[in-house]
Amino acid sequence: MSDAPTHHFTNERSFAKVPGDAEAGATSPMTGEQRFQAIIDADDKIEPTDWMPDEYRKTLIRQIAQHAHSEVIGMQPEGNWISRAPSLKRKAILMAKVQDEAGHGLYLYSATETLGIGRDELVDLLHAGRHKYSSIFNYPTLNWADIGAIGWLVDGAAITNQVMLTRTSYGPYSRAMVRICKEESFHQRQGYELLLRLCRGSEEQKAMAQDAVNRWWWPSLMMFGPHDAESTHTQQSMAWKIKRVSNDDLRQQFVDMTVPQAEYLGLALPDPDLRWNEARGHYDFGDIDWAEFWNVVKGNGPMNRERMEHKRRAWDEGAWVREAAAAHAAKQQARRVAKKSA
Ligand SMILES: [Fe+2]
Numbered sequence: 001m002s003d004a005p006t007h008h009f010t011n012e013r014s015f016a017k018v019p020g021d022a023e024a025g026a027t028s029p030m031t032g033e034q035r036f037q038a039i040i041d042a043d044d045k046i047e048p049t050d051w052m053p054d055e056y057r058k059t060l061i062r063q064i065a066q067h068a069h070s071e072v073i074g075m076q077p078e079g080n081w082i083s084r085a086p087s088l089k090r091k092a093i094l095m096a097k098v099q100d101e102a103g104h105g106l107y108l109y110s111a112t113e114t115l116g117i118g119r120d121e122l123v124d125l126l127h128a129g130r131h132k133y134s135s136i137f138n139y140p141t142l143n144w145a146d147i148g149a150i151g152w153l154v155d156g157a158a159i160t161n162q163v164m165l166t167r168t169s170y171g172p173y174s175r176a177m178v179r180i181c182k183e184e185s186f187h188q189r190q191g192y193e194l195l196l197r198l199c200r201g202s203e204e205q206k207a208m209a210q211d212a213v214n215r216w217w218w219p220s221l222m223m224f225g226p227h228d229a230e231s232t233h234t235q236q237s238m239a240w241k242i243k244r245v246s247n248d249d250l251r252q253q254f255v256d257m258t259v260p261q262a263e264y265l266g267l268a269l270p271d272p273d274l275r276w277n278e279a280r281g282h283y284d285f286g287d288i289d290w291a292e293f294w295n296v297v298k299g300n301g302p303m304n305r306e307r308m309e310h311k312r313r314a315w316d317e318g319a320w321v322r323e324a325a326a327a328h329a330a331k332q333q334a335r336r337v338a339k340k341s342a
């Protein structure tokens with residue numbers, strides 16, 4: 001590529017796809033900032049070695065780390081029911097799902113690391129209360145039907161959010177999301193199927209399902225965040241194509257998708273204002289209790305303290321595992337080096 005402009009932090013992949021490279025020629029290479037904008041405009045991906053604005057990097061670190069933390073903390077409410085699942089089949093499904101969430105956390109920590117921050121530092125920020133995770137996991141799981149409601153509504157809301165992230169402008173994040181979304185759709189279906197079985201069962205089982213949906217409906221709608229007008233990061237994130245659809249539009253998508261599913265289950269959604277609006281072609285729905293939303297964000301939800309305590313304890317108790325794994329890796333590496341030089 002002798003005629004390509006040289007730039008320390010670019011690679012051939014993006015040279016090949018960014019329009020305007022040919023015209024730029026060897027004498028007037030694009031600046032890092034121009035290349036960045038050209039990649040964004042072309043709907044191409046920014047890769048870890050590409051130049052990027054500091055704020056873009058910071059926004060991504062905050063967002064992907066928050067996402068990673070959420071996957072990991074999200075194991076707690078469901079892990080709580082593994083030992084009490086009503087059958088071997090349900091236990092196997094739930095264990096597989098909770099393990100998937102651990103895996104999502106790991107892909108996402110790896111994606112965050114490509115932005116130049118270490119995993120230990122991210123975990124420290126979470127433990128110090130300086131990083132957030134999704135507020136949805138600060139609600140308790142009170143009965144078995146909660147596992148169904150979480151799969152159907154919480155994983156359902158997560159998918160609605162995450163499908164757009166498969167098209168996000170940062171390459172490692174978008175690629176992690178492709179795999180995560182496939183697994184999330186399994187999570188959503190197992191939750192729906194669990195509720196369907198309860199709803200076709202005894203009166204008590206159906207009442208349990210209704211109780212769970214009553215408690216999880218509103219927190220699920222909160223997962224899309226504040227109204228667009230109040231969302232501080234939305235505008236810049238949309239311009240950088242990190243976010244591709246706004247909070248309110250995603251929330252509407254989720255409601256439109258979920259209402260017919262609730263009808264099929266024969267469950268009521270706890271919102272007296274919920275009704276089809278023929279003129280808009282969407283469901284109208286009531287307003288979220290924003291006082292509750294901010295209260296949980298600020299750390300005062302029903303389970304905030306317990307989740308963080310458990311997380312810190314698990315981290316401390318697992319220190320010997322991390323040390324053993326690192327010692328083993330160092331030993332293997334030393335053996336390989338010795339073999340090579342022999
Ligand atoms: Fe997940």
Ligand SMILES: [Fe+2]
Nearest residue numbers: 101155184187
């Ligand atoms: Fe999930």
